[in-house]
Amino acid sequence: MDLPVMPPVKPMLAKSVARIPPDMHYEAKWDGFRAIVFRDGDEIEIASRTTKSLVRYFPELVRALRERLPERCVLDGEIVIAHGGRLDFDALSERIHPAATRVKTLSERNPASFVAFDLLALADESLLDVSLADRRALLERALCDSTPPVHVAPATTDIEVARRWFDQYEGAGLDGVVAKPLTLRYRQDERQMFKIKHExxxxxxxxxxxxxxxxxxxxxxxxxxxxxxxxxxxxxxxxxxxxxxxxxxxxxxxxxxxxxxxxxxxxxxxxxxxxxxxxxxxxxxxxxxxxxxxxxxxxxxxxxxxxxxxxxxxxxxxxxxxxxxxxxxxxxxxxxxxxxxxxxxxxxxxxx
Missing domain, CATH: 2.40.50.140 (Nucleic acid-binding proteins)
Incomplete structure (x- = not known):
């Protein structure tokens, strides 16, 4: 694997705030496993928030990512499992299992999805110092033809929409809302974003x-x-x-x-x-x-x-x-x- 952004990458983090701040980029806060995905041709790496490899636990995602992602890219996102129209963290947790046969059975019974919300590299270019607004535009273009189980996270710059999401999306098992400054560069392991969670x-x-x-x-x-x-x-x-x-x-x-x-x-x-x-x-x-x-x-x-x-x-x-x-x-x-x-x-x- 030879990409402009190479593992290990520690994801950018968010600090908790009481209210949704104005004039930002807003997304739902997903309740899953944070993951950085690296693709270089046939090579796929899925790294956890702590930089440990998750590849062996999600074989169905490895296949899907190889088929649906650009040839060379690095994505930040969340691995989730849905059941009955809601996120199911219990089903997701069960996938971290030492037995390959058990992982295979669960991957067929409750396949995982990947929700992408940031793009850190594309082809031969690192995007770590590109603004969030530009990274988001590149992400949408790069995954415009993607199909489930690979998704682009819904986003808005309308705070009223974000407030509506905060109320509505909890019913689907989501955690709240994340707000990101539009000029934000990607800063590994720094709390540069804002999260507003239900309490x-x-x-x-x-x-x-x-x-x-x-x-x-x-x-x-x-x-x-x-x-x-x-x-x-x-x-x-x-x-x-x-x-x-x-x-x-x-x-x-x-x-x-x-x-x-x-x-x-x-x-x-x-x-x-x-x-x-x-x-x-x-x-x-x-x-x-x-x-x-x-x-x-x-x-x-x-x-x-x-x-x-x-x-x-x-x-x-x-x-x-x-x-x-x-x-x-x-x-x-x-x-x-x-x-x-x-x-x-x-x-x-x-x-x-």
Whole structure:
């Protein structure tokens, strides 16, 4: 492979802001795997945000990219999987599997798509120092004949359209909106863009915690919600605490600490069907996943962006405050906002 922009490339990043800024280029924020795609003739490389190769996990994309991309190019975009008209991050996560046979089966059952939103090189020219407005025009021309599963991300410079997208696209599983200055050059690993994400709050049960790697202080709180049958389901964690606060939490939670998990709603963590805090996964690797059970009597309010398949927090929740006025039994899925459905095909337009 011999391209004007060669791997490794660390993608340009975005900083969080509360509101959509004016006078910019706007795109939907995709909830998938960020990827830099390199094509030089028959050679294809797909690199993750951390520059690791994803080629072995997405064989169907390698074939599609070889057939649909310009002969020599470097693209920035997102790998996504759609199911039932929505993005399905769980299905995407399953693709990171050590067994090639499993990857092949999943690639046939739930094929992935690539949504391109930036062009870093074309033919023999590096575009890293070209303005975003010009890079976007070149991207649209380069992929004008592309067909699914390769898409060009919808974009606009109309802030009212961006605001409408922010409200509508969540129903298709998208994360929010990204705003980019039109004069922006591509700057690797720098937070030069802006992301505006959905945020909601929920009252949840604190049913355990994990220790922080720095010592005997709280690392993360384990959160639960009751399902329709009254079972407390593990829905995620919150962990962004200062060192001082981590120490304080140990003392605050001590009266609720259980000597063992016997009698705890999550005692059967090893059951295959349980979404529970001790369950091993291919993501955890050698990470210590042990946890301290608490009597599930304490309620706190957390902020979250959205739910994955309506079952758990897609990203880490953020602690807001204790809720001594709420009972654990009142912390149910029924309190959660459900975004209005929106078909992903309508986001991608005629291509999709």
């Amino acid at each position: 909601r709050t929920a009252d949840v049960v604190v049913a355990g915690y994990r220790l922080h790697k720095s010592g005997p202080v709280v690392g993360s709180l384990l959160l639960g919600l009751h399902d329709a049958g009254g079972t407390l389901q593990h829905v995620g964690v919150c962990a962004a605490f200062t060192t001082k606060r981590r120490e304080e939490l140990i003392a605050e939670l001590a009266p609720l600490r259980m000597e063992s998990a016997a009698g705890h709603p999550w005692a059967a963590w090893a059951e295959e069907t349980a979404r529970l805090p001790g369950a091993p996964s291919r993501w955890s690797g050698t990470k210590d996943m042990s946890w301290i059970p608490l009597r599930p009597e304490l309620v706190c309010e957390v902020a979250y962006e959205h739910m994955e398949n309506g079952e758990r927090f897609r990203h880490m929740a953020r602690f807001r405050r204790w809720r001594p006025d709420r009972t654990p039994e009142s912390c149910t899925y029924a309190q959660l906002d459900e975004p209005v459905g929106y078909d992903l095909a309508d986001v991608l337009g005629p291509q999709g």
